[in-house]
Amino acid sequence: MVEINSSLCTGCGICKENCAVHAIVLNEDGTCRCNKTWCFGCGQCVAVCPTGATAMPGLEAPVEFDPASFELDPRVLLNAMRFRRSIRRFSGEKASRKELEMLLDAGRCAPTSSNSQSVGFTVLDREFETLRPKIWKAFARMAQENGRKLLYRRYENYLAGPGQPDTLFYGGNQMIAVTSEVRPDGGLALANMELMAHALGLGALYCGFAARAIEGDPELREYFGITEKRSLDGCLVVGHTGLKFYRTAPRNPARAAWQ
Numbered sequence: 266m267v268e269i270n271s272s273l274c275t276g277c278g279i280c281k282e283n284c285a286v287h288a289i290v291l292n293e294d295g296t297c298r299c300n301k302t303w304c305f306g307c308g309q310c311v312a313v314c315p316t317g318a319t320a321m322p323g324l325e326a327p328v329e330f331d332p333a334s335f336e337l338d339p340r341v342l343l344n345a346m347r348f349r350r351s352i353r354r355f356s357g358e359k360a361s362r363k364e365l366e367m368l369l370d371a372g373r374c375a376p377t378s379s380n381s382q383s384v385g386f387t388v389l390d391r392e393f394e395t396l397r398p399k400i401w402k403a404f405a406r407m408a409q410e411n412g413r414k415l416l417y418r419r420y421e422n423y424l425a426g427p428g429q430p431d432t433l434f435y436g437g438n439q440m441i442a443v444t445s446e447v448r449p450d451g452g453l454a455l456a457n458m459e460l461m462a463h464a465l466g467l468g469a470l471y472c473g474f475a476a477r478a479i480e481g482d483p484e485l486r487e488y489f490g491i492t493e494k495r496s497l498d499g500c501l502v503v504g505h506t507g508l509k510f511y512r513t514a515p516r517n518p519a520r521a522a523w524q
């Protein structure tokens with residue numbers, strides 16, 4: 266999957282030293298080649314080669330590093346992480362297709378165990394209104410089975426009709442369900458996506474209730490592609506919000522052991 270252009274390779278050896286699985290080997294003429302048996306496709310040899318001799322044909326073209334558009338001010342990054350919030354008041358205005366694609370890009374860039382890249386995304390948009398009552402119903406069944414009366418009351422309120430608070434989706438009408446074959450890969454993708462939603466000025470909500478309801482319902486499991494091998498790592502409700510925050514929310518100090 267990795268090709269090395271020998272006319273561009275200077276034999277500097279950086280890719281060879283950096284490869285986690287020693288998949289780069291030396292040719293007799295001092296240039297390098299990739300041993301496909303060992304390569305797990307992480308792409309680091311493409312990213313690290315000073316002359317651009319390495320390539321992974323069939324995948325997207327790499328973006329060349331440019332400090333102006335790649336470097337982040339750590340304080341700004343931390344502030345963005347502090348200021349992102351769970352949104353429980355969606356306006357009903359949907360995220361655009363382009364914004365949803367940015368969220369998927371953020372998700373697929375997250376690291377994955379052994380570069381498995383097994384994370385799957387179901388963008389529930391067009392079919393959201395068909396699924397909304399089904400997820401609510403599964404949520405109600407889950408609440409009932411677990412004797413969670415207050416949670417079940419949420420369902421009764423939802424059934425009471427328009428004007429009642431929607432305490433599952435909070436007025437949202439788009440949701441991205443994230444599955445993976447290796448935990449915690451989907452969770453890492455979700456964290457990227459939530460931060461991207463914040464950067465796009467969108468609201469986002471990890472909806473654990475929807476995720477658990479889906480996990481417990483055979484029909485919904487099938488709809489979202491959950492199998493014995495593939496688990497549901499989370500659901501992110503996204504969309505516009507009119508809600509404004511004026512400051513960060515207080516948090517506990519880091520529960521850290523310095524040893």
Ligand SMILES: Cc1cc2nc3c(=O)[nH]c(=O)nc-3n(C[C@H](O)[C@H](O)[C@H](O)COP(=O)(O)O)c2cc1C
Nearest residue numbers: 349350351352353433470471472473474475499514
């Ligand atoms: C995995 C996960 C599942 C969550 N599920 C729900 C949910 O079903 N409903 C909800 O209102 N909030 C849900 N939340 C939001 C948390 O309550 C929220 O993150 C927490 O109170 C901190 O607030 P903040 O996100 O604004 O910092 C969930 C958060 C996480 C991380």
Ligand code: SF4
Nearest residue numbers: 274275277278280314
């Ligand atoms: S980093 Fe690039 S130039 Fe250096 S050995 Fe590897 S392929 Fe050749």
Ligand code: SF4
Nearest residue numbers: 284304305307308310
């Ligand atoms: S893609 Fe990763 S594993 Fe494969 S040769 Fe390059 S650095 Fe090594």
